[in-house]
Amino acid sequence: MTRASSPTVGATVHPIVTPIVALDVADRSAAQAVVTRLGASCGFYKVGLELFAAEGPDIVSWLRDAGKSVFVDLKLHDIPNTVRGAARSVARHGASLLTVHASGGAEMIRAAVEGAQEGATSAAGATASGGCGILGVTILTSMDGAGIGEAWGRDQVDVTREVVRLAGLVATGGGAGIVCSGHEAAAVHASFGTALGLLIPGIRLPGGDAHDQRRVMTPRAAADAGARWLILGRAVTGAPDPVVAMEQVAASLAGAV
Numbered sequence: 142m143t144r145a146s147s148p149t150v151g152a153t154v155h156p157i158v159t160p161i162v163a164l165d166v167a168d169r170s171a172a173q174a175v176v177t178r179l180g181a182s183c184g185f186y187k188v189g190l191e192l193f194a195a196e197g198p199d200i201v202s203w204l205r206d207a208g209k210s211v212f213v214d215l216k217l218h219d220i221p222n223t224v225r226g227a228a229r230s231v232a233r234h235g236a237s238l239l240t241v242h243a244s245g246g247a248e249m250i251r252a253a254v255e256g257a258q259e260g261a262t263s264a265a266g267a268t269a270s271g272g273c274g275i276l277g278v279t280i281l282t283s284m285d286g287a288g289i290g291e292a293w294g295r296d297q298v299d300v301t302r303e304v305v306r307l308a309g310l311v312a313t314g315g316g317a318g319i320v321c322s323g324h325e326a327a328a329v330h331a332s333f334g335t336a337l338g339l340l341i342p343g344i345r346l347p348g349g350d351a352h353d354q355r356r357v358m359t360p361r362a363a364a365d366a367g368a369r370w371l372i373l374g375r376a377v378t379g380a381p382d383p384v385v386a387m388e389q390v391a392a393s394l395a396g397a398v
Protein backbone atom coordinates (compact mmCIF):
# COMPACT_ATOMS: atom_id res chain seq x y z
CA MET A 142 0.00 0.00 0.00
CA THR A 143 1.13 3.50 -0.72
CA ARG A 144 0.52 6.33 1.63
CA ALA A 145 -0.35 9.52 -0.23
CA SER A 146 0.96 12.75 1.19
CA SER A 147 -1.41 15.60 2.02
CA PRO A 148 -2.81 17.38 -1.01
CA THR A 149 -2.14 20.99 -1.70
CA VAL A 150 -5.29 21.37 -3.79
CA GLY A 151 -8.54 19.53 -4.36
CA ALA A 152 -10.64 17.29 -2.15
CA THR A 153 -9.40 15.47 0.90
CA VAL A 154 -7.16 12.52 0.02
CA HIS A 155 -8.00 9.17 1.53
CA PRO A 156 -4.96 8.41 3.67
CA ILE A 157 -4.24 5.10 1.96
CA VAL A 158 -4.40 4.45 -1.78
CA THR A 159 -3.84 0.89 -2.94
CA PRO A 160 -2.77 0.19 -6.55
CA ILE A 161 -4.31 -2.95 -8.10
CA VAL A 162 -2.90 -4.35 -11.33
CA ALA A 163 -5.47 -5.80 -13.75
CA LEU A 164 -4.68 -9.29 -15.01
CA ASP A 165 -6.43 -8.74 -18.36
CA VAL A 166 -5.05 -11.95 -19.80
CA ALA A 167 -6.47 -15.19 -21.21
CA ASP A 168 -5.08 -17.82 -18.87
CA ARG A 169 -3.02 -18.68 -15.83
CA SER A 170 0.32 -18.90 -17.59
CA ALA A 171 -0.10 -15.36 -18.93
CA ALA A 172 -1.15 -14.20 -15.45
CA GLN A 173 1.86 -15.93 -13.95
CA ALA A 174 4.16 -14.03 -16.31
CA VAL A 175 2.75 -10.71 -15.08
CA VAL A 176 2.89 -11.70 -11.40
CA THR A 177 6.45 -13.00 -11.73
CA ARG A 178 7.57 -9.90 -13.63
CA LEU A 179 6.13 -7.53 -11.01
CA GLY A 180 7.32 -9.57 -8.04
CA ALA A 181 7.18 -7.66 -4.76
CA SER A 182 6.25 -4.40 -6.50
CA CYS A 183 2.58 -5.46 -6.67
CA GLY A 184 0.60 -7.06 -3.87
CA PHE A 185 -2.94 -6.76 -5.24
CA TYR A 186 -4.36 -8.08 -8.54
CA LYS A 187 -7.64 -7.84 -10.36
CA VAL A 188 -9.14 -10.97 -11.91
CA GLY A 189 -11.80 -10.07 -14.46
CA LEU A 190 -14.36 -12.04 -16.43
CA GLU A 191 -11.93 -13.32 -19.07
CA LEU A 192 -9.44 -14.89 -16.68
CA PHE A 193 -12.12 -16.08 -14.24
CA ALA A 194 -14.08 -17.73 -17.08
CA ALA A 195 -10.92 -19.45 -18.30
CA GLU A 196 -9.51 -20.65 -14.99
CA GLY A 197 -12.40 -20.62 -12.51
CA PRO A 198 -12.07 -19.66 -8.84
CA ASP A 199 -8.82 -21.62 -8.51
CA ILE A 200 -7.09 -18.58 -10.01
CA VAL A 201 -8.07 -16.68 -6.83
CA SER A 202 -6.64 -19.41 -4.58
CA TRP A 203 -3.48 -19.49 -6.68
CA LEU A 204 -2.92 -15.75 -6.27
CA ARG A 205 -3.65 -16.00 -2.55
CA ASP A 206 -1.11 -18.80 -2.24
CA ALA A 207 1.40 -16.50 -3.97
CA GLY A 208 0.80 -13.99 -1.16
CA LYS A 209 -1.32 -11.59 -3.22
CA SER A 210 -4.65 -9.92 -2.46
CA VAL A 211 -7.32 -10.42 -5.10
CA PHE A 212 -10.10 -8.24 -6.50
CA VAL A 213 -12.62 -10.37 -8.40
CA ASP A 214 -14.41 -8.17 -10.92
CA LEU A 215 -17.43 -10.25 -11.91
CA LYS A 216 -20.03 -7.43 -11.85
CA LEU A 217 -22.74 -9.71 -10.50
CA HIS A 218 -26.39 -8.80 -11.11
CA ASP A 219 -29.08 -11.36 -10.27
CA ILE A 220 -31.73 -12.09 -7.66
CA PRO A 221 -30.43 -11.61 -4.11
CA ASN A 222 -30.32 -15.31 -3.24
CA THR A 223 -28.20 -16.13 -6.29
CA VAL A 224 -25.83 -13.24 -5.69
CA ARG A 225 -25.49 -14.23 -2.03
CA GLY A 226 -24.36 -17.71 -3.07
CA ALA A 227 -21.94 -16.44 -5.70
CA ALA A 228 -20.41 -13.93 -3.27
CA ARG A 229 -20.06 -16.69 -0.67
CA SER A 230 -18.22 -18.89 -3.17
CA VAL A 231 -15.87 -16.12 -4.30
CA ALA A 232 -15.09 -15.04 -0.74
CA ARG A 233 -14.45 -18.66 0.26
CA HIS A 234 -11.56 -18.67 -2.20
CA GLY A 235 -9.99 -15.73 -0.42
CA ALA A 236 -10.96 -12.71 -2.55
CA SER A 237 -10.61 -9.35 -0.82
CA LEU A 238 -12.96 -7.43 -3.13
CA LEU A 239 -15.87 -8.44 -5.40
CA THR A 240 -18.06 -6.31 -7.68
CA VAL A 241 -21.82 -6.36 -8.16
CA HIS A 242 -23.91 -3.95 -10.21
CA ALA A 243 -25.30 -1.21 -7.97
CA SER A 244 -28.43 -1.14 -10.17
CA GLY A 245 -29.29 -4.57 -8.74
CA GLY A 246 -30.61 -2.65 -5.74
CA ALA A 247 -29.89 -2.37 -2.03
CA GLU A 248 -31.40 -5.76 -1.22
CA MET A 249 -29.16 -7.52 -3.72
CA ILE A 250 -26.12 -5.61 -2.47
CA ARG A 251 -27.00 -6.56 1.12
CA ALA A 252 -27.26 -10.21 0.06
CA ALA A 253 -23.82 -10.00 -1.54
CA VAL A 254 -22.38 -8.46 1.63
CA GLU A 255 -23.89 -11.24 3.74
CA GLY A 256 -22.73 -13.97 1.36
CA ALA A 257 -19.21 -12.54 1.30
CA GLN A 258 -19.13 -12.46 5.10
CA GLU A 259 -20.21 -16.10 5.23
CA GLY A 260 -17.59 -17.14 2.69
CA ALA A 261 -14.78 -15.14 4.25
CA THR A 262 -15.35 -16.72 7.64
CA SER A 263 -15.29 -20.24 6.20
CA ALA A 264 -12.13 -22.31 6.56
CA ALA A 265 -10.46 -21.39 3.27
CA GLY A 266 -11.77 -17.84 3.04
CA ALA A 267 -10.45 -17.05 6.49
CA THR A 268 -6.99 -16.71 4.95
CA ALA A 269 -8.13 -13.42 3.43
CA SER A 270 -7.39 -10.80 6.01
CA GLY A 271 -10.18 -8.29 6.47
CA GLY A 272 -12.82 -10.36 4.68
CA CYS A 273 -14.27 -9.70 1.24
CA GLY A 274 -15.64 -6.22 0.55
CA ILE A 275 -18.47 -5.71 -1.92
CA LEU A 276 -18.07 -2.90 -4.44
CA GLY A 277 -20.98 -1.57 -6.48
CA VAL A 278 -20.39 -0.81 -10.14
CA THR A 279 -22.27 2.41 -10.85
CA ILE A 280 -22.29 3.46 -14.52
CA LEU A 281 -19.99 1.67 -16.92
CA THR A 282 -17.60 4.16 -18.48
CA SER A 283 -18.51 2.69 -21.87
CA MET A 284 -21.98 4.29 -21.48
CA ASP A 285 -22.93 7.94 -21.75
CA GLY A 286 -26.10 9.73 -20.69
CA ALA A 287 -27.91 8.98 -23.95
CA GLY A 288 -27.01 5.28 -23.81
CA ILE A 289 -28.21 4.93 -20.24
CA GLY A 290 -31.41 6.76 -21.11
CA GLU A 291 -32.04 4.35 -23.98
CA ALA A 292 -31.30 1.26 -21.85
CA TRP A 293 -33.40 2.40 -18.91
CA GLY A 294 -36.25 4.04 -20.84
CA ARG A 295 -35.55 7.55 -19.68
CA ASP A 296 -34.71 10.87 -21.21
CA GLN A 297 -31.10 12.01 -21.26
CA VAL A 298 -29.45 11.03 -17.95
CA ASP A 299 -27.07 13.15 -15.88
CA VAL A 300 -24.28 10.60 -15.33
CA THR A 301 -22.78 12.19 -12.22
CA ARG A 302 -26.17 12.48 -10.53
CA GLU A 303 -26.92 8.86 -11.43
CA VAL A 304 -23.56 7.67 -10.06
CA VAL A 305 -24.21 9.46 -6.76
CA ARG A 306 -27.75 8.00 -6.60
CA LEU A 307 -26.44 4.47 -7.22
CA ALA A 308 -23.70 5.01 -4.65
CA GLY A 309 -26.52 5.66 -2.16
CA LEU A 310 -27.91 2.17 -2.87
CA VAL A 311 -24.47 0.68 -2.20
CA ALA A 312 -24.22 2.55 1.09
CA THR A 313 -27.74 1.40 2.08
CA GLY A 314 -26.86 -2.19 1.21
CA GLY A 315 -23.71 -2.10 3.34
CA GLY A 316 -21.21 -2.22 0.46
CA ALA A 317 -17.59 -1.29 1.03
CA GLY A 318 -17.43 1.09 -1.90
CA ILE A 319 -18.08 1.73 -5.55
CA VAL A 320 -16.37 1.63 -8.91
CA CYS A 321 -16.55 4.93 -10.76
CA SER A 322 -14.53 7.04 -13.13
CA GLY A 323 -12.19 9.58 -11.61
CA HIS A 324 -14.43 12.28 -13.01
CA GLU A 325 -17.37 11.33 -10.81
CA ALA A 326 -15.21 10.47 -7.81
CA ALA A 327 -15.13 13.94 -6.29
CA ALA A 328 -18.96 14.18 -6.34
CA VAL A 329 -19.31 10.78 -4.63
CA HIS A 330 -16.56 11.61 -2.17
CA ALA A 331 -18.30 14.90 -1.33
CA SER A 332 -21.55 13.02 -0.57
CA PHE A 333 -20.22 9.96 1.22
CA GLY A 334 -16.71 10.83 2.42
CA THR A 335 -14.73 7.74 3.35
CA ALA A 336 -17.92 5.73 4.12
CA LEU A 337 -17.62 4.38 0.57
CA GLY A 338 -14.19 3.45 -0.78
CA LEU A 339 -13.72 4.56 -4.38
CA LEU A 340 -12.10 2.21 -6.88
CA ILE A 341 -11.00 4.12 -9.96
CA PRO A 342 -9.92 2.66 -13.32
CA GLY A 343 -8.56 4.58 -16.31
CA ILE A 344 -5.30 5.46 -14.56
CA ARG A 345 -2.36 6.68 -16.61
CA LEU A 346 1.11 7.78 -15.63
CA PRO A 347 1.87 11.44 -16.26
CA GLY A 348 2.34 11.84 -20.03
CA GLY A 349 1.35 8.22 -20.70
CA ASP A 350 -0.68 6.82 -23.63
CA ALA A 351 -4.46 6.96 -22.99
CA HIS A 352 -5.03 3.91 -25.29
CA ASP A 353 -8.78 3.48 -25.83
CA GLN A 354 -9.82 5.14 -22.55
CA ARG A 355 -11.49 8.49 -23.10
CA ARG A 356 -11.15 9.86 -19.62
CA VAL A 357 -7.92 9.11 -17.83
CA MET A 358 -6.26 10.41 -14.68
CA THR A 359 -2.86 10.22 -13.07
CA PRO A 360 -2.60 8.29 -9.79
CA ARG A 361 -2.18 11.55 -7.95
CA ALA A 362 -5.25 13.16 -9.54
CA ALA A 363 -7.33 10.09 -8.66
CA ALA A 364 -6.04 10.23 -5.09
CA ASP A 365 -6.94 13.90 -4.91
CA ALA A 366 -10.46 13.00 -6.09
CA GLY A 367 -10.76 10.58 -3.16
CA ALA A 368 -9.60 7.22 -4.55
CA ARG A 369 -9.11 4.29 -2.18
CA TRP A 370 -8.02 1.80 -4.88
CA LEU A 371 -6.54 2.40 -8.34
CA ILE A 372 -6.90 -0.06 -11.22
CA LEU A 373 -3.74 -0.15 -13.29
CA GLY A 374 -3.90 -1.92 -16.62
CA ARG A 375 -1.78 -1.17 -19.63
CA ALA A 376 -0.04 1.74 -17.91
CA VAL A 377 1.83 -0.99 -15.99
CA THR A 378 1.45 -4.24 -17.90
CA GLY A 379 2.20 -2.56 -21.24
CA ALA A 380 5.15 -0.55 -19.93
CA PRO A 381 8.68 -1.38 -21.15
CA ASP A 382 9.54 -2.08 -17.50
CA PRO A 383 6.43 -2.75 -15.38
CA VAL A 384 8.44 -2.55 -12.14
CA VAL A 385 9.61 0.96 -13.05
CA ALA A 386 6.00 1.83 -13.92
CA MET A 387 4.91 0.72 -10.41
CA GLU A 388 7.62 2.95 -8.97
CA GLN A 389 6.25 5.81 -11.06
CA VAL A 390 2.76 5.13 -9.68
CA ALA A 391 4.13 5.43 -6.15
CA ALA A 392 6.02 8.59 -7.10
CA SER A 393 2.87 10.09 -8.60
CA LEU A 394 0.91 9.32 -5.41
CA ALA A 395 3.62 10.84 -3.27
CA GLY A 396 4.19 13.87 -5.47
CA ALA A 397 2.15 16.45 -7.29
CA VAL A 398 1.70 14.90 -10.76
Ligand code: C5P
Binds near residue numbers: 165187
Ligand atom coordinates in the same frame (compact mmCIF):
# COMPACT_ATOMS: atom_id res chain seq x y z
O1 C5P B 1 -5.67 0.90 -17.77
P1 C5P B 1 -6.37 0.04 -18.78
O2 C5P B 1 -7.25 0.82 -19.68
O3 C5P B 1 -5.49 -0.92 -19.52
O4 C5P B 1 -7.24 -0.85 -17.81
C1 C5P B 1 -8.37 -1.37 -18.14
C2 C5P B 1 -8.84 -2.13 -16.92
O5 C5P B 1 -9.72 -1.31 -16.15
C3 C5P B 1 -9.61 -3.34 -17.34
O6 C5P B 1 -9.36 -4.36 -16.39
C4 C5P B 1 -11.02 -2.85 -17.31
O7 C5P B 1 -11.92 -3.90 -17.09
C5 C5P B 1 -10.99 -1.92 -16.13
N1 C5P B 1 -12.10 -0.98 -16.13
C6 C5P B 1 -12.17 0.11 -16.97
N2 C5P B 1 -13.23 0.97 -16.91
C7 C5P B 1 -14.18 0.75 -16.05
C8 C5P B 1 -14.13 -0.34 -15.19
C9 C5P B 1 -13.06 -1.19 -15.26
O8 C5P B 1 -11.31 0.32 -17.79
N3 C5P B 1 -15.18 1.59 -15.96
